[in-house]
Amino acid sequence: MIKCAAYNKSVFFAPNYTLTKNMSEVESFFKSAFSVDNVIFGFDSGDLKILLIRRGQQPFQDKWALPGDLVYPNEDLDSAAGRVLEQLTGLRGVYLEQVKTFGAVNRHPLGRVITVAYYSLIKISNFKLTPSSFAQTAQWHSVMEVGELAFDHNEILASCLRRLQRKVRTGPVGFELLPQKFTLTELQHLYESILALPKDKGLDKRNFRKKILSMELLVQCEEMQEGVAHRPAKLYRFDRAKYDQFLSEGYVFDI
């Protein structure tokens, strides 16, 4: 006898299913829900940060947690993750990447919830908490100083950080965390921060600049840095059009 019931157990495959029919069998498949959790990265004061929310209710009341929500019935997963971000920050069209789905049976103390983890990259300078009750409970935390989070959110954060660390070296996503115009030193510090390089093992300034400029993906702005108590740096911006063209010619970003 074959055990793999495959999709047969699903109500969607029982031609004459109603919600009250065969409940004992079907019920168990539906005492479950799915959610998205979003690790929202920002970069500020040379430090990689994430936006956390202090939980107002049980379970894990008063613990910090990743922003997340159940996925609405008529909503794609990516949309749900985007919605969570927009409701919290008001930002749209932000870089968003699905990372991994967490579904351990007991990951949620009150029932079966599997969660799809995403991370987003935002320009923290654009950031303003929406004027809502969230404003009181959402806060930036240095990634390196995050304590014990609710649920399995430490594990989720670790996965998303590892993914970002890989991604930042194989795609031009670092720029999503910087203002439109940035200095090469800022960019270097961003990389060092994401890659969690110890201060004495940082990137070599000359080699980094040589490498990044040789890609020809940055264009120098007219303006210079202003108001600093030292020689002002040149400002650059990422040239996405050029990158898209290079991409179509088979170029692979690698740093």
Next chain:
Amino acid sequence: MIKCAAYNKSVFFAPNYTLTKNMSEVESFFKSAFSVDNVIFGFDSGDLKILLIRRGQQPFQDKWALPGDLVYPNEDLDSAAGRVLEQLTGLRGVYLEQVKTFGAVNRHPLGRVITVAYYSLIKISNFKLTPSSFAQTAQWHSVMEVGELAFDHNEILASCLRRLQRKVRTGPVGFELLPQKFTLTELQHLYESILALPKDKGLDKRNFRKKILSMELLVQCEEMQEGVAHRPAKLYRFDRAKYDQFLSEGYVFDI
């Protein structure tokens, strides 16, 4: 007013929830299910293959589909993917990697089903279909000649293949697809096949061997290849213990 209901809508957060209470609101979150789909890769006759199942029922009756199943209520996601594989092949302890979750609202014609995609790597020489009804409907297909699959399974396959293509260059997973003892030429053909290199752009034999042997992760077996109508090749095996040791010393596999 804050819109992000967060977890509040979940029955798990309503302290006095029963299945019949507040059905109109809660119902919609539970007219949904989650499944796993597993892209099972094998390597045979110099060709990368996947195991597909011909569907016996609607929807997509008689179409080829990835093996998959709903996730049982008391089962982790990885376990579910492993179970699907074991029920189909009888194999356990096989390489398994989660890739991506697909949850487009209309990906399943009969309801909301989000599916977590996995791929597995099996030594096809170990493979024997379990003596079940599956035996009649499961079949190996060359990855390059897969036609139109059920649901969004072509998209899932594409994601899993891309992931395998990256993984095989950054981790010692290719060996999972070969017999314990293999020749360097077999290994090279495996790489060429996974990376889908056109025949005239294949890897250079000498450079490939130099690179792979310089890693010192292969040990030469006593035996030689037998029964071939040409000079018999040396057989090698992957030394996992050595790899684990290298790993702990900070080694990174890269090919």
Next chain:
DNA sequence: TCAAAAGTGTTCTTATTACACCCATGG
């Protein structure tokens, strides 16, 4: 004039590429 960060080239080392012939076996 001092502090602080910006900016800039060269040498050395290592990894990658390109490339052609002899060898061992079975039929």
Next chain:
DNA sequence: CCATGGGTGTAATAAGAACACTTTTGA
């Protein structure tokens, strides 16, 4: 003895790593 794939080294090129001083500004 022939067809088939196995096995081997070197030279050229490209990429990465190491490294120190001068410049410009504001305070």
